[in-house]
Amino acid sequence: MLCTLGKAPLVVGWVVVAILLSACSEENTYVAPPPPKVEVALPLKQTVTPYLYATGNTTAVNTTTLVARVSGFIQEIDYKDGDEVKAGARLFLIEPEPYELALEQAKAGQGSADASAKQSGAELKRQQEMLTQKVISQSSADQSAAAAAVDAAKQQQSAVDVKQAELNLSYTEVKAPFDGIVTARQVSMGQLVGAGSATTLATIVQLDPIYVNFTISERDVLRIRAAIAKRGLTAQDLKKVAVEVGLQTETGYPHKGTLDYAAPEVTASTGTLAVRAVLPNQGRPLLPGYFVRVRVPLGEEPDMMLVPDRAIGSDQAGRYVLVAGKDDVVEQRTVEIGEQVGNLRVVTSGIKPEDRVVVSGLLAAVPGQKIEPQAKVLEAAATDGAVQ
Secondary structure, eight states: OHHHHHHHHHHHHHHHHHHHHHHHTSOOOOOOOOOOEEEEEOOEEEEEOOEEEEEEEEEEEEEEEEEESSOEEEEEEOSOTTOEEOTTOEEEEEOOHHHHHHHHHHHHHHHHHHHHHHHHHHHHHHHHHHHHTTSSOHHHHHHHHHHHHHHHHHHHHHHHHHHHHHHHHHTTEEEOSSSEEEOOOSSOTTOEESSSSOEEEEEEEEEEEEEEEEEEEHHHHHHHHHHHHHHTOOTTGGGGSEEEEEETTSSSOOEEEEEEEEOSSOBTTTTEEEEEEEEOOTTOOSOTTOEEEEEEEOOOEEEEEEEEGGGOEEETTEEEEEEEOGGGBEEEEEOEEEEEETTEEEEEESOOTTOEEEEEOTTTOOTTSBOEEEEOOOOOOOGGGEEO
């Protein structure tokens, strides 16, 4: 009995060893992890407006330096520095009295010349009648004709003198040639101006409307010409093409205008074409000299394919997207891209409408490996939010 109990621990040990050996004899197998779950979506079809982007500068439509065209003392200054004035408003008055006297003198000379011309004309008529009756000689009649011609010339000269005197008198009033802002005056009350040379009095700047000058590349010129031909626009229609402008501190392009001018030729040295837009500027949000962002719509393009911008990668071969292909195996497709609209990007070539584009989980999607696609529907983006 004691011997039987003494062998029990030995038997249990051999059973344990046998179990361990049988376990080690079974074959170990590798179980592959399931394919990663990746979001995919069909390209979104949407009408998109392509834009031409540029940078430019604002300039005044009109900027004129006001100068004294006659000499004299400044008698009145009729504005305050920085005033907004209307066309025709008087800004400076140069003493008018000397020019008023000169006008009166010219008018008196005109009266005398008129009287002389009248008298010599009547005398010529009498001389011609007497010549017909052969009472006087031909030479006497010729002398009367010459005297009448001289008096007629003096009459014309006196009329010119009156107009010149009137013009000089008008120059004593320096008026605004157009609506605008007048800069700080450069002269003082009582100062002699216009003596020997024209004296600068001030400068007037027109701020509404305002120009935006910018340049476009030769490639963009060809692109625009193609768009113009496609839309059937004429040269006159170009001035109706919208132009949108934004300041550096603004979001988007809140200022709207139209094309106003395009240079007739491309500058060979830079390969660019000079273009100008004109914009209304009520309230003067734009000032001459601003650096601005410019975009020009090139016409709507229907049924453009868009994918999330984040779904587009790049390598040495260019831009690409990942697509869930046959049997859900990831494929890499080289693409050409276009306009960005919101968080979406136009894809002009490289994918088809039925392609399932990987839009999320890009790190888990490896070309040549299988995935578990999770279908997602893309939401349309606002077309007025297009960015470069």
